[in-house]
Amino acid sequence: MQVITSITLTVLHDGQFWVGIFEHADEGRYGACRVVFGAVEPADVELLEFVVRRWATLSFDMAADPSATADAVLSHANPKRRxxxxxKLVERAGVGTKAQQA
Structure with missing residues (x-):
């Protein structure tokens, strides 16, 4: 029996803070976890230390098969309804920055 496990860490800047997106795929299940690192970009050594010390404490929201559930929801919805x-979402939230909205 072959078990395939995949772990990915993506670090990005969301405009204010550096954020890490941990992705974990194991035996057909997928989970993701978001961690905020702070205002200063984390170094590679800091990221490695974080993974070594805190990996077991991360809480992943595991889904059975994310592609199947997402496709099923989107394929049944009418494109005009979407x-x-x-x-409606764009009108409610508004487009652009606060200065452009003023």
């Missing part, structure tokens, strides 16, 4: 819902 377009209307997207338009």
């Amino acid at each position: 377009q209307r819902e997207a338009r």
